Amino acid sequence: MFAFVVAAVFLLLFGAGVLRDRRRFGNAVYLGLAVTFLGIGLLFGIDEARPGLAETVMVLVLLVLGLGPVVLAGLLCANGVKMIRKEGRRPANLLALLAGLGMFGVMALTVTAVVTRSRILGVLTGTTLLVLGYVSFLFLCFVGYAYLYGRMRIRRDADYVVVLGSGLIGGRRVPPLLASRLDRGREVYEKLAARGGDAPVLITSGGQGPDEALPESHAMADYLTDRGFPAEAVVREDRSRTTEENMLFSKELMERDRPGSSCVIVTNNFHAFRAALMARRAGVDGQVVGSPTAAYFWPSATIREFAAVFLQYKVVNLGICLTLVVLGALTWFLR
Template sequence: MFAYAVCAVFLLLFGVGVLRDRRRFSNAVYLGLAVTFFGLGLLAGLDDAPPGVSVTVMVVLLLVLALGPLVLAGLLCANGVKMVRKEGRRPSNLLSLLAGLGIFGVMVLMAVAVITHSKPLGIVVGTLLMVLAYVSFLFLCFIGYAFLYGRMRIRRDADYVVVLGSGLIGGRRVPPLLASRLDRGRQVYETLAARREVDRTPVLITSGGQGPDEELPESHAMADYLVERGFPEDRVLREDRSRTTEENMLFSKTLMERDRPGSECVIVTNNFHAFRAALMARKAGVNGQVVGSPTAAYFWPSATIREFAAVFLQYRAVNLGICTALVLLGCLAWVVS
């Protein structure tokens, strides 16, 4: 009962957090803790379950714990190879491959510690597993809540749709990744326009400045892409100064406040980037919900790892502090042993 009571408390905190502001990472942590304590409550209740049920559950759980990391590492490595073949050898494209190799490395280290019966190596492995358990918990919280956030209904009273830029091909052409954002942005615009009065028709902002290897600002190429496909040119506003996602938010906010003070918006990016963009929008003071556009499946693992790493470092004081405390705990165990 205690586990269920704690689960209810965290579930209540999660509900209050979502009502106050959907764009909080604490919502993800509360949800993760609620699910964790609910699972612990179910495991504790196995004592009262029929013998066959409890044994089956324990066997399945052990198989998942034993084979899960091996299967996950293999899938990540396979995805990493595919990413390199399709997207090149940029560091950001190697993340899923490195994660898979890292899991294999930890498993080998654990096996060596067991075979050699080395107490120092066992302490090192134990400390590493504690840190990885903490990071993995946050990662699962991030994925779970990002999934939920991406499926929340679009607000009906937004005055603007802001589409974030992502670079051009050959210095002037819209790539498929950016095209998916623009197509999604147009869908959102049309949904909002159908619900609004004529004098309050929403405006679509294309946001993106000109990079050193680009012939024109991203926002201009984005606007051209939409207009060439029949989008009304007078409903497009170009934000052409930003170089980063943070600047996308701040400079777009300036345009919105200039024309319609206090207005709300819907921000469009790719689905793997939506939750982190929502955190950035909150930090920048932008009153907006973020929605995602479809992304190729093979792109997801590396992109999601990159997004999580950025969020993890965004709260570096807390996260690195906890990781340091776990390492110090391991060092204390080494000294005591």
């Protein structure tokens, strides 16, 4: 019963957080804690179920805990290899493979500690699992809430649509990833234009990189106008080099022409929630929506996005991880 009460409290905090501002990582944590305590309450209450159900549930839980990590690690490794073949060996493309190999490494360490009954290995394994448990919990919170955030209805009162840049092919051409954003941005623009009243403005946001022949925003605008989009409805923000600058410089343009305006920001779906967190920090009144991304791209991209959010709150997160390591060390010294 206590677990259900705690779950209800966190669910209320989650609801209040969403009503206050959808673009808060705290909402993801509240939702994760609510689901966790709800699961605990259900597990403890399973004894009161009809005969055989409790045993079946426990077997399923043990199978998930035992085989789940092995299957997940294998899938991550397979996806990592595919990612390298399709996208090259850049560090960001290695994340899924490294995560899968890391999971296999932790499993090997755990088995070795059990077989050898080494106290040092046991403490090391326990500490590692505690830290990984904390990080994994936050990761699941991030993925779960990002999924929900990406399915929230597009606001109907936005004055601007801001499409974030992502690099050009050969320094000139729009790649498929960016084309997906632009097509989604056009779709959002047309929905907003259909509402009546003042027509929205679409901002293409992206500066010129050292290996690019023109600013990304110019290539993006050309992509749209070449496909019939009205040139007078496009504004080019061509100074930004990072997502943070995309937000800040686009905000300057919006405030210059329509003070107090709101916007819908378009990026790829794996990047939407982190972009929403950045928009909130930059003071941009905007909802972020995502465009489709190839399935094989998701694991590495999601891991990268989570790592960036984790480090965004590095004082708290690294502090908790360090505390868990210290507790593990104290366990070894005090035994």
